[in-house]
Amino acid sequence: MSISPENCAILAEAIEQTCQTLFITDARGTIIYVNPAFERLTGYSREEALGRNASILKSGEHSADFYAAMWAALRAGKSWRGRLVNRRKDGSTYTDDQRICPVKGENGEIKYFLALRHDITREIQLEEQLAQSQKMESMGLLAGQISHDFNNLLTIIIGSMELISEDLKPGTVGHKLATEILRSSKESTNLIKQLLIFARKQDATPVVVSLNEPVKELKVLFDNLLGRNVSVAYSLADDLVKVKIEPEHFKQAVMNLAINARDAMNGSGAMLVRTYNAGPEGLPPSLPRGVYAVLEVGDTGPGIPKDVLPRMFEPFFTTKPKGKGTGLGLSTVYGIVTQNKGHIFAANSPRGGAVFTVYFPAILA
Ligand SMILES: Nc1ncnc2c1ncn2[C@@H]1O[C@H](COP(=O)(O)OP(=O)(O)O)[C@@H](O)[C@H]1O
Ligand SMILES: [Mg+2]
Structure with missing residues (x-):
């Protein structure tokens, strides 16, 4: 032929x-x-x-x-x-x-x-995201069980210590020790609270809002939190679709992202907060088809090393020195986002620096 x-x-x-x-x-x-x-x-x-x-x-x-x-x-x-x-x-x-x-x-x-x-880039991405979400799911179950039981024990410890210290004379060694135990126990309660958020054991009362509203409420806080040498630029879409989220939890999540950006930039640089609509075309492959409101937090830090990317949302994963990081910031963010039916992705921007992108499904009226 x-x-x-x-x-x-x-x-x-x-x-x-x-x-x-x-x-x-x-x-x-x-x-x-x-x-x-x-x-x-x-x-x-x-x-x-x-x-x-x-x-x-x-x-x-x-x-x-x-x-x-x-x-x-x-x-x-x-x-x-x-x-x-x-x-x-x-x-x-x-x-x-x-x-x-x-x-x-x-x-x-x-x-x-x-x-x-x-x-097969797309297939590989899907496989990786599925593996990632299964890993986070099992960690959530584990963290949920432990933190729930531990929280109950802490309540008993704190309650009992309060009663004991009332009986102890101020200034005595016993009283000092009791105060110290109380302080540590309360600190532990804070850690446990973050784990409980990750494990989705939090009460939430979601409302329909534009993501721009909680973001605007954070502006003053950001100025105080980030210090003089970190500038924050906002690019908020006027036509942003509404979403159903718990705004206080959402603000907590964005705060955690901002704190990490500050840490990554070592106190000086620029943070960019963007909101925009996305979908139904051009979404990350793991997202159900639809329209989403997107929040993006980017920084001008060194970016995320390749070996850190797949682990950064795990509870207690930190690359910071002892005493500096708890490794609970991003796991809390992950918990809040998924609890509010959202999706979060971490990546490096082509210009350098880390970018966190959060998608919430639109509530179309
Ligand atoms: N904006 C960022 N740029 C680079 N790396 C980051 C950024 N945010 C988080 N990371 C990495 O992810 C890790 C986990 O973050 P997180 O859960 O908030 O815990 P922590 O801040 O206590 O270390 C950090 O230790 C850091 O290595
Ligand atoms: Mg952190």
């Missing part, structure tokens, strides 16, 4: 213009064709890629056995499909669902390999 010259031209044009990344190697794996989508994805220009072995894309994240199995299938004339982590010219990696098909000559000998890429 042969293709007519017209069809050849059509094929060439289609392959050149498709957004599907595609390249062809000879039987030894030397690259003999790449399309423009390949150039865009990998950062290698056609001139740079041609004549080189496909192993320039190797990320080093797969074992020798992995590649051996792939080549065994290909040399046997079978096509191969799998998830491949590849490396771009700039050293960053990307994940492909890659299909490689041998192209055979008339005698059945392998002439070329055609590598086609299916972009």
